[in-house]
Amino acid sequence: MSDIFGIAKSGLQAYKEGLATTGQNIANVGNENYARREVNLTEVKSPTSDVLSISSNKNYGVKVDGIVRAFDQFIDIQLQKASSGLSFSTSQTLVLEKLEQVLRPGEKTVANKFQDFFASLSTVSQDPSDIAARHIAVDAGRGVVASIKNVANGIKDLRQLVSDSIVGNLSDFNKTIELLGSVQTEILGNAIPNRTPNNLLDQRDAYLKTLSEFADISVDYLKNNSVRVTLGTTGQGQTLIDGFNYKKLKLQNVDGASKIYIDDGAKGASKILQIQSGEIAGYMAADIALTETKRSLDDLTKSLVDEFNEVHRFGVDLEGVQGKDFFSLDAIEINKLSIRESTAQLRVDGNLENSMGEKLSVKYNGSEDLWVVADQSGKKLKEFKGSTELNGLRFNVEGKAALGDSFNVKITNTDSENLQIKIKDGKDIAASSFYFIEPAGSNNGNAEISLERFAEIKNDNLKKLNSSLSQSRDAANAISFVSDGVLGYMENVNNIENLASLKSQAKIQFSATLSGLDANSKLKITLGSTEHIFSVGTMISGVTSYSEIADFLNKGGLKSDTNSFSFSDLGLYAGGNKNNLTVSSAAQPPYSSFAKLNSGNLNNVSGVVIPADLGVANLQIFTREGIQLSGKPLTEQQADELISKTNGFAEDAVYTAKYTSIGADNQYIGAEIKRLTTAGAQTKTITAIGFSDNLNLYAANSFPSSRAGMSSAMTIATAAGRTSDFTTAQGMMAGQIAAKFNNENGKFGVEAKAHNNLELFGISNGRLQFDLFGDNSTAASVDVTVASNSTTGLVAAVNSKTAETGISASVSGSGAILLTKLDGNDISLKNFSIATGTISARQVDKFGEKVQSSPITIATGKHVTSGGQIELRSPDTFNLTYNGATQSSAASSFDDGFVRKSNNAEKNRTEYSFTASSFIDGNLLDETRSTAVASSSSYSLTLSSDNANQNIAAVFKPRSVTEFSSKEISKNIVSELRKNAPKSRFSGDDFTLNDGFPVSGSTIEFQLGEQKYVATLNTTLDYTISGSNVAIGSKNYSFSEALELLVEDSTFHISGPEKDRISVGFEKNGSNFRLFATAKDGVLSGHALVAATSNSNAQKNAFHVSNTSGAELLTGEIDLTQADKANFGELIIGSTTYSLSFATAGDAITSNPALPTGVTISQVSTGTNKARMKVTIPESITDKNIRLKATNNSATFGFVTASSQILLGENNFSLSNYDNERITTTSSVSSLADEIISVSGLNGEDLIFASAGTSKATIIGSVEGKSQELNPREMTAKVHKNNDNLIEIFDTKSGDLLGSRELSNKQNFLFRGFDWLVDGNLSTSDEFRVLTNTTKKDDGSNLERLIALSSFSDSSGKGGYSERYNGLVTSAGFQLRSSEQSLINAKTAHDVAKDQKSEFSGVDLDTEAARLLEQQQAYQALARVLSTAKEMMDTLLRSM
Secondary structure, three states, X not given: OXXXXXXXXXXXXXXXXXXXXXXXXXXXXXXXXXOOEEEEEEEEEOOOOOOOOOOOOOEEEEEEEEEEEOOOHHHHHHHHHHHHHHHHHXXXXXXXXXXXXXXXXXXXXXXXXXXXXXXXXXXXXHOOOOHHHHHHHHHHHHHHHHHHHHHHHHHHHHHHHHHHHHHHHHHHHHHHHHHHHHHHHHHHOOOOXXXXXXXXXXXXXXXXXXXXHHOOEEEEEOOOOOXXXXXXXXXXXXXXXXXXXXXXXXXXXXXOEEEEEEEOHHHOOOEEEXXXXXXXXXHHHHHHHHHHHHHHHHHHHHHHHHHHXXXXXXXXXXXXXXXXXXXXXXXXXXEEEOOOOOOOEEEEEEOOHHHOOOEEEEEEEOOOOEEEEEOOOOOEEEEEOOEEEEOOEEEEEEOOOOOOOEEEEEEEOOOHHHOEEOOOOHHHOOOEEOEEEEEOOOOOOOOEEEEEEOOOOOOOOOOEOOOOOOOOOOHHHOEEOOOOEEEEEEEEEEEEEEEEEEOXXXXXXXXXXXXXXXXXXXXXXXXXXXXXXXXXXXXXXXXXXXXXXHHHHHOOOOOOOOOOOOOOOOOEEEEEOXXXXXXXXXXXXXXXXXXXXXXXXXXXXXXXXXXXXXXXXXXXXXEOOOEEEEOOOOOHHHHHHHOOHHHOOOOOOOOEOOOOOOOOOEEEOOEEEEEEEOOOEEEEEEEOOEOOOOEEXXXXXXXXXXXXXXXXXXXXXXXXXXXXXXOOOOOOOHHHHHHHHHHHHHHHOOEEEEEEEEEEEOOOOEEEEEEEEOOOOOOEEEEEEEEOOEOHHHHHHHHOOHHHHOEEEEEEEOOEEEEEEOOOOOEEEEEEEEOOOOEEEEEEOOOOOEOOOOOEEEOOOOEEEEOOEEEEEEOOOEEEEEOOEEEEOEEEOOOOEOEEEEEEOOOOEEEEEEOOOHHHHOOEEOOOOOOEEOOOOEEEEEEOOOOOOOOEEEEEOOOOHHHOOHXXXXXXXXXXHHHOOOEEEEEOOOEOHHHOOOOOOOEEEEEEOOEEEEEEEEOOOOEEEEOOEEEXXXXXXXXXXXXXXHHHHOEEEEEOOOOOOEEEEEEEEOOEEEEEEEEOOOOOOOEOEEEOOOOOHHHHHHOOOOOOOEEEEEEEEEEOOOOOEEEEEEEEEOOEEEEEEEEOHHHEEEEEOOOOOOOEEEEEEEEOOEEEEEEEEEOOOOOOOEEEEEOOOOOOOOOOOOOEEEEEOOOOEEEEEXXXXXXXXXXXXXXXXXXXXXXXXXXXXXXXXXXOOOOOOEEEEEEEEOOOOOOOOOEEEEEOOOOOOEEEEEEOOOOOEEEEEEOOOOOEEEEOOEEEEEEOOOOOOOEEEEEEOOOOOOOOHHHHHHHHOOOOOOOOOOOOHHHHHHHHHHHHHHHHHHHHHHHHHHHHHHHHHHHHHHHHHOOOHHHHHHHHHHHHHHHHHHHHHHHHHHHHHHHHHHHO
């Protein structure tokens, strides 16, 4: 009976659970996260049997074996994937739909705005002067700008929306991860895995589903009911949850794109995840589309700005001004970063060009209360307070800063949202072309030429030298090249300053350890055969570096032991560091007088000698068209190898050396180009008749009917191997020959220049008549009466005829004139009529020096013809052969040399100046102060003297920085030239205060040869004589005291042709004072310094000058033991010459004839048998032209003179000829520089640099560029006279060749960044002028170029902005359609997976109702079993 009760009871209990489970299922029918439960029932076996049992295998009821969730992991995984896909497509589609709305708003699109804009420009082109149409076009441009900015900002807003959504998704994802982690912890906390509460598993699966909606997770279901979740691409995913551990995600922006990383906490976000699906991935995919669309829009906008602006700048506006940028993308983006609230704000403005693309930071340094600007790498660029400037940018901080304040600054020109229109006024539209091509009226062809811009592609790897030479360098910090040939190029050159090619110096390096030096240490240097010893040990105490020893030696603080020479005396200069001492030598054989550096040792450790490289680099400079501007001309082979596209030259470049030899005043296309060398240019002078002079004197009635010429060809052979036979036509003159020579042979680097200077001197007073012929064929008659030996009237008469003769005249001395024919052609003077005597004539070269050693003599009735001289000049040597005789060029140090010499005919003097640079020839140290350059330059000038056996020489070796200037060199050279000339002074009479003292402002005049000086007295003291006292101010003085005070207070202001040439003052002579004046140094011409004849008696009396006053001339020292010498000198007073002789007996100096009364010659003893000669000339001598002149016997008498007066100017000096004498001068220079090249005003040309010498180039110098959008240079294109396919292009203003091109079969050629398009037929010798157009207001040719940009050009790849924008819209639309289709597919897949999930795990009400009914019936039946058993029991009990 108990079995019946047990069975019933277990059944009731089981079906109660079943009813509860079914009820739970029904209750969660709408819960998507609920998995249907099912009750597992199993029968209960009877554990034992009793005596009443029939069998021991009887069942004993039922039991609940567990409640099972309806779960299939495969179905769940499928749903997770489907959920990820659906979320991806949904989020992506949502964003792309919004993008389409941005790109295609309800109003007109960007493409429509482009069409309106170009249509408005087309309207302007119909009448470019229509202001209203211009304004409409500008407004249409504004419409384009606004439309593009709206789209750009719309895309930016969408990207921000996407970014915010991703951030929100990540936050939700991480929260879900955290909740799932908590659930997993509970699951793992169950001791028996299959007893895990089903609600926990439901939560687990719900969180997994949520995660799958955000991202494409992969789930591994483990036996213990836990899960392992990974995220990312299969095989590359990262584990998010495993066991008790879970990780979150982190978002970072990398290069403008969102990236998802595993957040490793303290380790930093380092593991990037590639998420392919889910809502986050959908947003990220949409962001990529937004980024690509924005990039396309940016590219389109950038193209618009660059291409439209380029064409717009090719034109000129209504005012004739070059077009400026129409659009701009330039912008400064500032982002403030602050951890505290502060009021600090940063404003940045200015010129963005130099900083474009940079990212800067501006951070506040609180400890020093200043702001720090740094670049992207963190490098500090500048510190400031308040405001500063950097690379053209102005930084200004306002407000109060707080610790941690910083700003990120980005300078950009690529973002379309920054588009703006720069043109504010319709008048600024550059409708007209900047260039206008005008065919010559004489053209035979019908062709027209137009220009279009094109971007040149340079197929070379040349080094750009601009940055290396952007700042001045010195010889110790030079740029050294490791190879020769092409060295590099300079872009957009305007100026080149002192580009010098340097020789190397010999050096010796000592490496003795500094610690090993002691008080006995010696530095020994052998120069030549002489050893010089320096006791460096005497100054070793406290020295920590060899640089200190070097400084001491360089400053002369330590001299050689035996002969007390300093380093400077020996041409040495030292540098050092902690380990080495290096000594450089200025000895540069054959350029230096210093002895060669041979060896040396320091502390008995031998130094290493690095010998000088005696080769030369031979720098060469070319344009990209192959035109050589500087350097020695190339051989044909060199030119063929060098002038190539791979070396940076234009493809059609043609070599010419035409512009290498046109002198220090060379101008190529308007730029001055100078190439100076120490030796100077190679020159050779010829005439129209060959090598002979061409000055001819003809008797009356015998003037030739034809002009003589060269009887045969003259052959020129250059050092570059070029040869040419040059012929002249009958009757050609020097100027004509020079022009023909240059036309035929200039390309070889040899230039001819003609000049013709004819001097007439010895012209006596009286009437002078002659007929003058130059350019004229009819006689220009000259009839002048000369008086007082003045030729001023004669000069005026000749110059009045200059317009017809081409001949000008200037005064060249007393009774002398110089006739000049600038073109070098003949000067003829016929039918002389001379009232008195004869006239001498000679030719004078370009420097003012005589050509003929002896002049010709012209008498009445004679005729003279002066044929010009033709000077041939080249940077390199050349030979001339004529009539079997060969003559070679010679170096002319005054032509393209470091010494400049020029004849100033108007002032009748020759002027000298010098080129020098302390950056080249100073004592220099490199940046580390370890390597030295020793000063090595010297300048010498030698001039002929009145003593034919003795020249006057001056040498100056600049050393200090201030001495390297033409001013200082001139001053020292002049002082040296005057040193051995007679000294001169003037002395007034003795006076006391009783005799009077000149008042302030009084003047006295002095004469030194032809130079006049005025001395003006300046004194501040007033005096009053009262008896024997003199009152000055409030004090009384004696006469002598007062006079001393007045003298002490007195100064003289000297005015005259040379500053500081004479000094004037009062000097004490015994107890009295007297006026004195003295000439500084000697007087080259030997003139006495005298009181000028222009002084009035009042002037002379004021300064106590009377007939007893006088001048003195003082020579150098004379050896009185020398033999007798007749005529060792001449004293010239006026027109009388006094010959001076010396007799050793009695040391007498006598004169023949006898000297005038008062003039004396005395001797001033300077020692035993030594004396100086003093000539005293009293004021009573009325003729003030007094001069002591040397003769051929003067060498041992202490003076030398030249028939020239020297005049020191501000930066130069000059020599003027005296007494119709013409001196000659020579010069020599030594320098570390082989050559110095300077260019001024090239106006933005590219230059190629090469070296072709025997040594690798080492250079210094600086380059200044000039970049301009359009070069205003006007050009002339000429069709070659023999080839109608060859066009030569010249600079119109200068006529200089720019380059040449062959016309292509497409009727075009490329030149200087332009495509030259020829329409029609060219004919030989046709010309076209390329003019800059600034006045044609009705010209709309540039508008045609702008309008052409409305369509895409296949050839240039430019334009077509509407089409490009429509393409952008189409691309975005295609992505949207694709995304929408993907969404449909994803939704279908999701619905299928969801249905499978629902079918397997969901709750079906019909099924549950049936099950409920079944369980209810079973429950009722079991209850009936239980009641029946009870009844049976009751019956049984009652029966007992």
